[in-house]
Amino acid sequence: MIFGILEIFRNEPLLLFMITLGVACSIGGIPPILERKRRRGIENDLPAMLEALSDSLGAGLGLQQAMMAEAERNNGTLGKLLKETLDESHSSSFDSALANFATKSRSSQVQRVMHLMSTAIEQDAPLQDILANMSRDYERLNDLMNRRESDLMGRSILIIMFVSIGLPFLIAFIVGLFAPRADGFQLESFNSSFTLFFGAASLVAISVSGRMLGRMRSALWWAPLWMAVSMSIYHVGVYVIGG
Amino acid sequence: MRSLDESREVLYVIRTLDVLMGSGVGLEAAIHSISQGGYGIISKDFSNLMENINKGKPLEKELRSLLKKAETDGYKRVLNTMLNNVTQNTDIIETLRKQGERMEESRTESVKEYIEELGGVPETLLSIGMIGPIILSILGIAPQLMEDAEALFGPMDQGMIMSIVNVGLFLTLLGMAMIGLKAHTKDPGL
Numbered sequence: 001m002i003f004g005i006l007e008i009f010r011n012e013p014l015l016l017f018m019i020t021l022g023v024a025c026s027i028g029g030i031p032p033i034l035e036r037k038r039r040r041g042i043e044n045d046l047p048a049m050l051e052a053l054s055d056s057l058g059a060g061l062g063l064q065q066a067m068m069a070e071a072e073r074n075n076g077t078l079g080k081l082l083k084e085t086l087d088e089s090h091s092s093s094f095d096s097a098l099a100n101f102a103t104k105s106r107s108s109q110v111q112r113v114m115h116l117m118s119t120a121i122e123q124d125a126p127l128q129d130i131l132a133n134m135s136r137d138y139e140r141l142n143d144l145m146n147r148r149e150s151d152l153m154g155r156s157i158l159i160i161m162f163v164s165i166g167l168p169f170l171i172a173f174i175v176g177l178f179a180p181r182a183d184g185f186q187l188e189s190f191n192s193s194f195t196l197f198f199g200a201a202s203l204v205a206i207s208v209s210g211r212m213l214g215r216m217r218s219a220l221w222w223a224p225l226w227m228a229v230s231m232s233i234y235h236v237g238v239y240v241i242g243g
Numbered sequence: 244m245r246s247l248d249e250s251r252e253v254l255y256v257i258r259t260l261d262v263l264m265g266s267g268v269g270l271e272a273a274i275h276s277i278s279q280g281g282y283g284i285i286s287k288d289f290s291n292l293m294e295n296i297n298k299g300k301p302l303e304k305e306l307r308s309l310l311k312k313a314e315t316d317g318y319k320r321v322l323n324t325m326l327n328n329v330t331q332n333t334d335i336i337e338t339l340r341k342q343g344e345r346m347e348e349s350r351t352e353s354v355k356e357y358i359e360e361l362g363g364v365p366e367t368l369l370s371i372g373m374i375g376p377i378i379l380s381i382l383g384i385a386p387q388l389m390e391d392a393e394a395l396f397g398p399m400d401q402g403m404i405m406s407i408v409n410v411g412l413f414l415t416l417l418g419m420a421m422i423g424l425k426a427h428t429k430d431p432g433l
Contacts (some may be wrong), residue, residue, distance in 0.1 A: 021326075033317075055417030061288065088294070091330070102337045111281060112255055112281060115309070116262055119259070119262060119263060120266065123262075123267065123268055124262075125262055125265060125266030126265075133258070134258070140347065144354045144433055145433050147354070148357070148358060152361060152391065155361065155364070159364075159365050159369070160388065163419075164374075165371055166373075167372055170377070171376050171380050174377065175380055175384060176378055178388060179384040179387060185384065185387050186382070186387065187387075189405050190380075190384065190408070193383075193405065193408060193409050193412060194376070194380065194383075196417065197376065197415070200416050201372060201415075201419060204423055205368075205423075208368065208419075208426050209425065211423070211427050211430070212361055212426045
């Protein structure tokens with residue numbers, strides 16, 4: 001049976017291509033996941049850092065001193081990054097250190113905060129109030145983002161599992177049971193239509209679930225793998241159940 | 244896409260305008276600061292506006308034309324506040340603060356709505372995605388399953404049946420994509 005299953009793949013160049021592409025793309029899909037994890041870690045730490053900076057300014061410290069103290073205190077990714085940037089900034093201005101920190105974080109939230117801080121310093125605006133307000137704003141924003149993630153993650157996994165695994169298995173079961181290959185049913189064009197359908201349905205499922213979580217582009221890296229999985233499940237299912 | 248970009252950036256633009264103008268910067272200089280970048284589509288709009296102002300066009304006229312271009316309510320309100328400040332010298336900072344608070348509340352509401360509305364998407368997607376292929380798979384194998392029943396149902400052409408199945412599968416896929424489109428169109432723009 002194992003040789004028989006392997007023989008199916010030999011006769012399906014599209015499926016072989018999808019498997020190869022799927023493996024290659026899934027390797028490409030790992031860096032966006034790691035990068036997102038790092039970025040969200042930084043962004044979730046940001047409100048606490050802004051609040052601490054605001055408190056320190058209220059206690060009479062300068063912004064640079066407050067940031068140095070926060071870099072010492074915070075042992076997360078944000079603190080590490082801040083410490084690294086401040087250490088490197090001895091030969092340059094504090095303003096360029098802020099810009100450097102924003103660039104290194106690769107987070108639009110941090111970039112916006114740093115931009116606003118630079119502007120506030122330039123304009124001599126009340127920094128303590130601004131930092132406290134920003135801390136509140138970004139805390140609410142991150143709460144919303146985290147809530148969206150936790151509430152929709154289960155649904156997005158459900159869509160992928162059902163469309164890419166459940167559906168091809170169910171149809172393979174029906175076809176294998178009612179029209180078994182062993183009984184001489186001719187299903188070449190039927191199978192190729194359904195194989196293409198499952199591939200396309202998996203692509204739709206991945207796109208929808210990625211969009212639900214607000215990261216369609218990075219989710220699409222995994223599309224070829226899921227397409228290959230769903231197409232393979234159908235082919236193998238029809239072969240095994242109908243054999 | 245424009246409306247999504249606008250709704251994503253407008254709150255940050257309000258906060259920046261609040262900081263800048265609260266510390267004594269004029270409206271034109273604040274617009275110039277935002278036009279330098281960092282606020283997506285709004286930075287581009289403000290950059291075009293600054294270019295036209297530098298060519299000698301009045302700020303009021305430029306704000307009016309931008310108001311026509313804006314798609315979301317929030318962005319339109321901000322532009323309207325700016326316009327009122329230019330024409331009637333209104334207190335822009337206080338208005339912007341109120342708008343920021345209101346916008347934040349509405350963003351929270353829209354995220355909750357988004358999560359609730361997408362609650363039904365998996366079920367609908369799976370209903371269409373399952374029922375369609377099940378019916379079509381049975382239809383596709385029917386000519387071979389019922390070869391002996393030709394006297395009862397008449398001859399069934401496998402080629403014609405497969406064409407119907409293919410069209411059906413395509414429509415199922417289209418239906419799934421249309422349902423999934425809700426996830427994009429209702430996005431609150433976080």
